[in-house]
Amino acid sequence: MKLAIEEAKKAWEMDEVPIGAIVVYKGEVIGRGHNLRENDQDPIAHAEMIAIQEAAKYLKSWRLEETTLYATLEPCVMCSGAIVMSRIPHVVYGATDPKGGCSGSLINLIEDTRFNHRATVERGILEQECGEMLRTFFREKRSLKKQIKQNNTDL
Amino acid sequence: MKLAIEEAKKAWEMDEVPIGAIVVYKGEVIGRGHNLRENDQDPIAHAEMIAIQEAAKYLKSWRLEETTLYATLEPCVMCSGAIVMSRIPHVVYGATDPKGGCSGSLINLIEDTRFNHRATVERGILEQECGEMLRTFFREKRSLKKQIKQNNTDL
Numbered sequence: 133m134k135l136a137i138e139e140a141k142k143a144w145e146m147d148e149v150p151i152g153a154i155v156v157y158k159g160e161v162i163g164r165g166h167n168l169r170e171n172d173q174d175p176i177a178h179a180e181m182i183a184i185q186e187a188a189k190y191l192k193s194w195r196l197e198e199t200t201l202y203a204t205l206e207p208c209v210m211c212s213g214a215i216v217m218s219r220i221p222h223v224v225y226g227a228t229d230p231k232g233g234c235s236g237s238l239i240n241l242i243e244d245t246r247f248n249h250r251a252t253v254e255r256g257i258l259e260q261e262c263g264e265m266l267r268t269f270f271r272e273k274r275s276l277k278k279q280i281k282q283n284n285t286d287l
Numbered sequence: 288m289k290l291a292i293e294e295a296k297k298a299w300e301m302d303e304v305p306i307g308a309i310v311v312y313k314g315e316v317i318g319r320g321h322n323l324r325e326n327d328q329d330p331i332a333h334a335e336m337i338a339i340q341e342a343a344k345y346l347k348s349w350r351l352e353e354t355t356l357y358a359t360l361e362p363c364v365m366c367s368g369a370i371v372m373s374r375i376p377h378v379v380y381g382a383t384d385p386k387g388g389c390s391g392s393l394i395n396l397i398e399d400t401r402f403n404h405r406a407t408v409e410r411g412i413l414e415q416e417c418g419e420m421l422r423t424f425f426r427e428k429r430s431l432k433k434q435i436k437q438n439n440t441d442l
Contacts, residue, residue, distance in 0.1 A: 175349040175373035176331070176340055185331055194330040209396055210368030213389070217365045218330035234368070238401050239394070241364055246393050 141242040150191025153179040153203040163187030180211035206233030212241040219277035300422030308358040309335040310342035318342030335366035361418040367396040381417025
């Protein structure tokens, strides 16, 4: 999870919502990703999606069996879907996302027995650190917005 | 939908499950995709995902507002999630997928009011043609498998 946090920090440095993910296979990191949605203007460029694609390239297979995905935030509806579609058997995440998380919060897509494949999930790993990054990011964003508004009023 | 079917046929020619998708913006096709999962060994290379990424590139925005996605098959869990995440407001699909579809069959992710964004859906457009492609594809696959088995027994 520390490596996923490192990925999230890369997103932060690029002024992206700090979310990171890695895919591990037999003890080796075979996929890394950090959120690039704004920089790339790509709705699919979430940390998990990038890490999954990199891992598939490494394994030369779309079936990511025997892998574990670590994400700093609970995967969204698309990323949870990608976990199901790539047959990742284990998911570990840090902070929960009560508003958009689909790996247990809003819905639990990755443990849904109606799909052909489902994952086991470990939640709340380094939750404090993962969540604090996001809270600080959004706090800074709000403060900046307020400052800009104040400056405009002063003009 | 005819253009989405054309895309599906491209997948078929590559021995992929024949699924195609397009994204339309103000009467213009701005994204096209056909299933490439096996050829690329990429779990994310579904027709809809490829069309969505191409459309975002065209619009230089991850927000695909004012667009319509046409898909020959009901979107799966990942693609339905991507529709939500890219804010596509209209979805039209051909054949329903009772086993894996997440735009109304197994779950209805794209009309779920708990998400910030949802789409209106039109179902069953050119359903017969879209479904027949899939049925023929799988029939041929099964027949080929049977033939190989028979040949092995004859040896």
